[in-house]
Amino acid sequence: MRRPAKSTPRSNPAGIAAPALLLAFAVGLLSGSPLSGGLFSGPRPASAQAADPAADPAASPAADADPERAARELRRIEEDLEGGRSSKARLDRLARELAREVDRLRTDMAETATRQQRTEETVGEVEATLSVLRHEAGEKRGVLATRQLELGQLVGALQRLARRPPEALLLMGRPPLETVRTGILLEAAIPQINAEAERLKAQLASLAEVEANIREQRVRLDTATEELARERRRLAALADEKARLLATTETRAAGTAERLRMLSESARSLRELLAGIEAQRARERAEEQRLAALVRPPEPPAPATAPGPPAPPPAAADTGAGVPLPTARPDRSRAEAAATPLLALLPAAPPITTAKGRLIRPVGGTLARSFGQSDPEGLRNRGIVIAARDDATVVAPYDGSVIYAGEFAGFGRILIIEHGEGYLTLLAGLGRIGLQVGQRVLAGEPVGTMRPRQAAGGDGRPELYVELRHNGDPIDPLPWFSGLTGKAKG
Incomplete structure (x- = not known):
């Protein structure tokens, strides 16, 4: 007697195919995304190769038909993608922070330079004032020296006359009238001597005031000079920090500087130098436009109607002069973005x-x-x-x-x-x-x-x-x- 055959549960092709198709689509996105060339540039895991029929033609149908395994693989891929997006977001934030830091440094340097210019102007004003005061003090010292000499001679004469007794005047054999005149002159000279002494005293006080002003200006000059030295040291420190942050631009600037150096050597005047720089920039712009016109995206494939000769590989574009130009690489935009200076992220003036x-x-x-x-x-x-x-x-x-x-x-x-x-x-x-x-x-x-x-x-x-x-x-x-x-x- 024949035993009835066991009923085998029917498989669900749709339920198995859906995760598998979604998995294949996610793997395709991962392999073609920009992140696959950077953060996920390593070899694909064995689990991903097992889940991709194209990667492993000998994979068993039972492995492809495991919905739980496909779901786990899909979750892993989604987590990797999310991690890559987070890493890219962190890098973008870091670039923006560095750009803001460079902007802050440049603003700080501009403010420091302004303060330094003001300090330099103050130093110049103080030096000019000191020069005037020194000249004035020199003139006053000269006048004082002359007055002191004259007053000293007059006082010496009076002292010599004062030492002689009145009886000696009678015995000198001079007429009485001359003796009286001498007394009158001496009596009139005493107020003049007192007035001259007062003027000399005032001039000495004025000279002392000028010298005190000179000392005050000297202290002000020393303070301004110290402030200037501090500002210069601060400016030098800021310049060093800016140079450290912008060190990545040196290689790019070297080529341009070399071309401009050759242009400078060949120019015979400043007008030729400026004209040569403008002509070089115009040539560079024209060359960029020419290359942009030559390198075009490939034409969409024509609908297949009949077999024909194979199309030439799109490895190069013809310039019309027989010189092939390489087509644009897929990672060109990423390379250019990586070489962009941080200051390019700042708003334009x-x-x-x-x-x-x-x-x-x-x-x-x-x-x-x-x-x-x-x-x-x-x-x-x-x-x-x-x-x-x-x-x-x-x-x-x-x-x-x-x-x-x-x-x-x-x-x-x-x-x-x-x-x-x-x-x-x-x-x-x-x-x-x-x-x-x-x-x-x-x-x-x-x-x-x-x-x-x-x-x-x-x-x-x-x-x-x-x-x-x-x-x-x-x-x-x-x-x-x-x-x-x-x-x-x-």
Whole structure:
């Protein structure tokens, strides 16, 4: 007798296929996401390979049909994805915090530089006052010495006459009238001597007051000098910290600086240098546009109608001149984002045209020559010249990017800052430059220092040449700056 066959429970294809399809979709997302090239760049776990039929063609159907295993694998993948998102969020927060820290440092440096300029001006005023007081004290000492000599001679004569007794005057053989006249003159000279003594006493008191004022100004000068030294040390510490945070830009700046150095060597004048820089930037923009036009995304595949010859692999794009260009790599955007300086995350400054009349004075000092005024060689200035103190701090007049920093024949060390809208500032005559090509600067941020006194020519005061250009043409910078009013001497 045949025994009835055992009833086998029917499998549920839909219930098994759903987790498997979802698992395959999650694995595909993981392998194609940007995180797989960074945080999850290692080999996939064996459990993931077992859950992916494409990764293990010999996997048994029973393993693929295990819904609990698929669910566990899916949960693990979701946890990995969530961890990757959290790591990326932490990195983004760190980048923003570093950008804010750099911004805070630059603002602090700008404020410190402003205080340092005020201290330098105070030191200059005190030194000028001391010079006047010393000259006045010297004149008073000379007058006092003359008066003391005259008064001493007169008093000595009176003392000699006073030692003689009256009877001696009768025995000298002089006429009585002459003796009477001598007595009258002596009696009249005594009030004059007393008045002269009072004037001498007043002048001595005035000299003592001047000397006390000199001592007070000397103390004030010492205090201001100490404050200046503290501000310079603080500024140096801030500069070191900023250099540490921005050290990642050195490699990028080196290539641009080398190209600009070669351009500087080939230029014969400052006009050619500026024109060459603008031409190079125009060529770079044109090359970027040309490459953007050549590198296009691949065309969508045509619907398959009939078998045909295989299409050439999209490994390169033809430029039309027989030179293949490589296609864009998938991780190009990530590499460029990683190379972006932290300052790129900061908000852009308002246009420079909105700040006309409010640009920061690049250095403390007096206006030596105005725009259009002739220099000692008889050439008309295309900018202005500011006479400053030796080693004075030089700051950026407005936000911008450094497009040239270094030596240039006939101008010494120069710095060129591009502000946008066709405006750029040229600073020449610096003793030290603390920036590199490609760096962004904020308004009031220190960019260098003036030459020391022994390196300056003329009357010994170092001079900063400031030129403002718009679309390559020099314009008068004086109406743009605050705190630079008046007419230059000469």
